[in-house]
Amino acid sequence: MIRPREVKAPGTGRPPLSLRKRLVLGSAALIALAAILIGVVSVLSLQGFLVGRLDNQLLSASSRSQGALEGRQFDSGQRPPARDFLALPGQSAGTIAGLASSSGEIVAGVLGVKGGASSLTSEQLDTLAGLDQINEPITVSLGGDLGDYRMIVSSDPVTGDSLIVGLPLSDVQATVLQLTILVAGIGVLAIAVAAIAGAIAVRFALRPLERVASTATRVSELQLDRGAVALAERVSLDDADPRTEVGQMGSALNRLLEHVASALTARQASEDKVRSFVADASHELRTPLASIRGYAELTRRGGHEIPTDVAHAIGRIEAESVRMTGLVESLLLLARLDESAPFEHRAVDVSQLLIEAVGDAAVAGPDHEWELQFPDDAVVVTGDSARLHQVVANLLANARIHTPAGTSVTASLSTEGSRAIIEVRDTGPGIAAELQAKVFERFVRGDSSRSRAAGSTGLGLAIVAAVVESLGGTSSVSSEPGNTVFRVELPTAATA
Numbered sequence: 364m365i366r367p368r369e370v371k372a373p374g375t376g377r378p379p380l381s382l383r384k385r386l387v388l389g390s391a392a393l394i395a396l397a398a399i400l401i402g403v404v405s406v407l408s409l410q411g412f413l414v415g416r417l418d419n420q421l422l423s424a425s426s427r428s429q430g431a432l433e434g435r436q437f438d439s440g441q442r443p444p445a446r447d448f449l450a451l452p453g454q455s456a457g458t459i460a461g462l463a464s465s466s467g468e469i470v471a472g473v474l475g476v477k478g479g480a481s482s483l484t485s486e487q488l489d490t491l492a493g494l495d496q497i498n499e500p501i502t503v504s505l506g507g508d509l510g511d512y513r514m515i516v517s518s519d520p521v522t523g524d525s526l527i528v529g530l531p532l533s534d535v536q537a538t539v540l541q542l543t544i545l546v547a548g549i550g551v552l553a554i555a556v557a558a559i560a561g562a563i564a565v566r567f568a569l570r571p572l573e574r575v576a577s578t579a580t581r582v583s584e585l586q587l588d589r590g591a592v593a594l595a596e597r598v599s600l601d602d603a604d605p606r607t608e609v610g611q612m613g614s615a616l617n618r619l620l621e622h623v624a625s626a627l628t629a630r631q632a633s634e635d636k637v638r639s640f641v642a643d644a645s646h647e648l649r650t651p652l653a654s655i656r657g658y659a660e661l662t663r664r665g666g667h668e669i670p671t672d673v674a675h676a677i678g679r680i681e682a683e684s685v686r687m688t689g690l691v692e693s694l695l696l697l698a699r700l701d702e703s704a705p706f707e708h709r710a711v712d713v714s715q716l717l718i719e720a721v722g723d724a725a726v727a728g729p730d731h732e733w734e735l736q737f738p739d740d741a742v743v744v745t746g747d748s749a750r751l752h753q754v755v756a757n758l759l760a761n762a763r764i765h766t767p768a769g770t771s772v773t774a775s776l777s778t779e780g781s782r783a784i785i786e787v788r789d790t791g792p793g794i795a796a797e798l799q800a801k802v803f804e805r806f807v808r809g810d811s812s813r814s815r816a817a818g819s820t821g822l823g824l825a826i827v828a829a830v831v832e833s834l835g836g837t838s839s840v841s842s843e844p845g846n847t848v849f850r851v852e853l854p855t856a857a858t859a
């Protein structure tokens with residue numbers, strides 16, 4: 364069974380270590396490991412070497428003592444004093460020598476710096492008495508001020524007693540300790556230096572990566588979805604050298620941007636082509652449409668006797684040519700607005716415009732109740748008065764066509780700061796929620812047969828939105844049964 368992978372949103376969970384931290388920590392850890400390894404190996408080998416050397420000295424000291432025992436001039440059965448071995452030439456200070464019988468009797472002493480022998484404590488003597496004859500150097504801890512010793516226990520060639528000889532480990536231990544401290548100190552220093560140098564080096568190495576990322580960020584903030592886009596952002600050539608890893612990324616990003624830029628240019632070119640085609644086609648259609656309408660009208664009014672069905676057909680031709688002329692005009696206007704062709708920018712008195720438009724609407728829709736509200740002061744916006752008139756006329760026509768007779772329609776004008784607000788409100792059945800979201804799009808219309816019959820094209824609100832946007836304003840709708848409000852906001856002349 365395949366389990367769905369858990370998807371985590373970026374930025375949640377434990378924050379990840381940055382690449383910089385990981386590189387610095389990783390290299391410091393490696394250097395620490397190497398330092399520990401080198402330190403342990405060198406300390407251990409030095410210790411081994413020094414102990415080995417001490418053991419050699421111990422063996423020769425032991426054989427010297429054995430030689431002294433063999434040529435003994437002591438009375439038989441009498442144990443020689445330890446001092447006698449210690450006084451042998453070549454024994455070094457700190458040497459311990461002693462004889463232990465199998466019955467547990469022991470004599471032992473330690474050679475002082477000045478050559479005199481001093482005695483051992485009873486615990487130390489006990490420790491020595493407990494040693495087995497193994498003829499090999501061993502480490503024995505004697506305690507007190509003697510510390511650790513290397514000792515060899517051999518047998519007295521004559522009596523079979525244990526001959527004990529020991530040399531102090533203190534010198535070896537001191538040397539090893541000193542080396543340990545030195546190695547640890549150098550190791551810590553090396554790790555610190557490596558971490559700091561590593562941090563600086565990584566910072567420098569990652570700088571080009573940051574520059575590449577910031578280029579990508581700048582591109583992501585550009586508006587690419589419409590209009591002619593000048594995509595001039597590129598990663599600098601220094602950061603796009605394909606011989607480095609970051610450079611590969613930089614040059615890949617540059618190639619991507621090149622690609623996107625040419626795609627955007629192609630997109631813009633094809634959009635321009637379609638727009639100018641629509642504009643040209645609409646323009647070209649105006650003349651033949653005017654002729655059709657003219658000839659139809661001429662025939663109808665010509666005063667000839669024509670059969671009723673032909674008269675009806677000619678009436679239809681005339682009506683449809685009027686409707687088609689409207690459609691073509693709308694298409695032409697939208698195409699020009701899309702091309703953002705410059706059009707007239709004059710001061711337009713919106714109050715005056717609204718009075719005229721509502722007057723026209725009242726004539727066209729005598730079955731509706733019309734109301735107009737506007738402030739005492741004139742409200743002036745900058746724009747093309749014919750197009751602004753069309754905006755208001757489209758909204759009023761919708762309130763008339765898409766609502767039943769008896770609906771009351773209120774057009775109101777107000778100002779909010781530097782914005783002029785035109786609202787057209789009706790008490791009709793309203794617009795379905797799913798239609799509301801896209802009602803300003805082209806060729807979007809409610810599918811009622813009523814609006815079809817009334818010559819619905821679905822371009823009225825698209826023109827409203829396009830004209831208002833070209834003037835720097837916004838248009839919106841809110842609708843529920845009994846209260847549908849279209850709201851247009853435009854900057855007033857003072858601010859525009």
Ligand SMILES: Nc1ncnc2c1ncn2[C@@H]1O[C@H](COP(=O)(O)OP(=O)(O)O)[C@@H](O)[C@H]1O
Pocket residue numbers: 757761762763765766789791792793794802807808809810814818819820821822823824825847
């Ligand atoms: N005041 C309104 N009341 C109800 N529906 C409306 C109103 N205004 C617009 N509509 C709906 O929005 C659609 C789109 O309007 P519009 O773009 O002007 O196209 P058209 O009027 O040619 O159908 C209309 O078909 C209609 O269904």
Ligand SMILES: [Mg+2]
Pocket residue numbers: 757760761821822823824
């Ligand atoms: Mg309409």
